Structure formats: structure tokens, C-alpha cells
Amino acid sequence: MNLRFHLPPKEAFISLKKEIIDHLGRTVVYNFPPKRIVTLCPGITETLFGIGLEKEIVGRTRYCIYPEQAKNVPAVAGTKDLKLEKIHEVQPDLIIMEKEENTKEMVDILAEFYPVYVAEVQTIEEAYRMITDMGSLTDHEQQSESLVTEIKQAFTELPTLPAARVAYVIWQKPYMVAGKDTYINSLLQKLGFITPFVESSDRYPALTEEQFKEANLDLVLLSSEPYPFKEKQQVQFQEMLPDSAIQLIDGEMFWYGVRMLEGAKYFKDFSFDV
Incomplete structure (x- = not known):
């Protein structure tokens, strides 16, 4: 059977x-x-x-x-x-x-x-x-x-950039930057940058113009999100920090997860002013 x-x-x-x-x-x-x-x-x-x-x-x-x-x-x-x-x-x-x-x-x-x-x-x-x-x-x-x-x-193909002093700005009024214990900061350091604002106790410290000037920055990255920085703010930062390079950057490329694949290609092709 x-x-x-x-x-x-x-x-x-x-x-x-x-x-x-x-x-x-x-x-x-x-x-x-x-x-x-x-x-x-x-x-x-x-x-x-x-x-x-x-x-x-x-x-x-x-x-x-x-x-x-x-x-x-x-x-x-x-x-x-x-x-x-x-x-x-x-x-x-x-x-x-x-x-x-x-x-x-x-x-x-x-x-x-x-x-x-x-x-x-x-x-x-x-x-x-x-x-x-x-x-x-x-x-x-x-x-x-x-x-x-x-x-x-x-990520093994990410560029290794000069040890420039970099600020990644996410907000204005007040100005806020990515600081310690953030994925953004981890990625910036992976690229080889020095991120001076990790010394703050805040993960996203609010900064004055004077603090930006005192940081001796080589490069300021203005993110497209959460605040949508545009050319207008780029000009304002350049006037505030005439000796620093000011660049707009796609903030979505700093997302974690599956977006990291797209981010790796983006950073490989992005021309950082350092």
C-alpha cells in the first residue's frame, strides 16, 4: 500500500x-x-x-x-x-x-x-x-x-581623503552639526576626515558663528537634509568662513542600511574640496 x-x-x-x-x-x-x-x-x-x-x-x-x-x-x-x-x-x-x-x-x-x-x-x-x-x-x-x-x-573602495578638519552641518537657526556617536561622524572618519566637534557632549551640537571660526575648518559640508541647504546658504557660509571650502552634499548618501551601497558609489565619485 x-x-x-x-x-x-x-x-x-x-x-x-x-x-x-x-x-x-x-x-x-x-x-x-x-x-x-x-x-x-x-x-x-x-x-x-x-x-x-x-x-x-x-x-x-x-x-x-x-x-x-x-x-x-x-x-x-x-x-x-x-x-x-x-x-x-x-x-x-x-x-x-x-x-x-x-x-x-x-x-x-x-x-x-x-x-x-x-x-x-x-x-x-x-x-x-x-x-x-x-x-x-x-x-x-x-x-x-x-x-x-x-x-x-x-566600502573597501571608499576613497581615503586627506586628514582635513571637516564640519557636517544639518541645521540652521541654530546651526547644528553632526557630532560624536552618530553614523554620519563614523562615515566622515572612515573617509579620513578629522571632525573637531566630537569633543562636544552633544551628538548634534548647536554652534555659534564664532565657534565655527575658532574650529579652523578646512571644509564645511552643507547637507541637503534634514535642513535643505542651498546655494544661498553656501554663499553665507563662505562669507562667514572665507578660508574654508564650503560644499553642498547629498544628505541621503549618509543614510545607513541598503543606501550604503549607493553612498559608496557617490563618495567614490564626489570631488571633495580638500
Whole structure:
């Protein structure tokens, strides 16, 4: 007698409960693998799409506009504000957040209703960890490990620039720069730059014109985001710092995650005035 056993399709199996520790040391218990993910950090959202989770993502922030297909996902929040009723509507079984991008208050509110995993990225190495952990979190280990390998290879081709003193400006009124314990600073140092404002206790110190002048800067990079610096501000900085080179730069190339691949190509071709 021939007996045939017909197994149900994979998606018919009930998700298992999984316990995981996030980057802040919080214990998160959730259905594994997650089928309905809300992601509230643009760089992580783009990365989740990059490792093949487009079908699982059911909510994003209004700033999560990459890749293009992300715009088809309902916007349920900003990075600093929530629309709780919209999150309830999409019924996530996991919410992914990031310590810098999102507020502790947002984490605390959402954790009352849903499993919330909080990542933290302050360095290139932590960016690799985040990508790897996104794979483990979602049962996409092979895809995430492949992405990390590809990024690491691309980063071996980054230019090694002169040890110039550089400020990366993200805001005005007040002027604010990227400082210690930021992915931006980690990347600038990887390129070979000296970043004098890491001596501040603030991660994004606010500076006066006098402090800019006292820093003896070789180069000032004006980012396209979060403040959209343009030629007008470039002229103003040049008048303030006549002995420094002032350049506009694409701030999105300083995102972590899958964008690091595009960033590596951008920095390889970008002509820094040093």
C-alpha cells in the first residue's frame, strides 16, 4: 500500500512566538516570522524592502519614500509623531523603530499595544549589525547577510581623503552639526576626515558663528537634509568662513542600511574640496 502524506503549504502553519533582545536591551516577544510589519525609520524601511520584505510591510512614516514602491504602503506616522488610530487599522504584529529617529515616548505608547523592536545605529559597524538583525528578526537571514557582504566590499573602495578638519552641518537657526556617536561622524572618519566637534557632549551640537571660526575648518559640508541647504546658504557660509571650502552634499548618501551601497558609489565619485 502506498501512503501519501499531503503537507499544508508553508503559510498555513501557525506563527511561533519568538523572544529576542533589541539594541536597547529590551525583550521583545512576537509572532515569528512577522507577517505585518510597521517600520518607522526611513533607512530601515528602505533596508527591509532591500532584503525582500515588501509583502510584509503594512505601515511606514510619511518620510519613508524609498524605494518607490514604499509609497504604496499606508503612512501611519512621522518619525517624531504618531497616528495611533492608523497603526491600529493596519494591525501590525511587529513594529520596528530606531532610537535616534523615533522618541522614547513613541516607543512606550506603541509597546502598550504591539511588540516593538528598537534598533540603534551610531557607527558603520552598528549599521552592519542592524542589517543582520533585520534578517534574523524577519526570517530573511540569507538576504541580509548577502547585503552586508556587498556593502562591506563596496566600502573597501571608499576613497581615503586627506586628514582635513571637516564640519557636517544639518541645521540652521541654530546651526547644528553632526557630532560624536552618530553614523554620519563614523562615515566622515572612515573617509579620513578629522571632525573637531566630537569633543562636544552633544551628538548634534548647536554652534555659534564664532565657534565655527575658532574650529579652523578646512571644509564645511552643507547637507541637503534634514535642513535643505542651498546655494544661498553656501554663499553665507563662505562669507562667514572665507578660508574654508564650503560644499553642498547629498544628505541621503549618509543614510545607513541598503543606501550604503549607493553612498559608496557617490563618495567614490564626489570631488571633495580638500
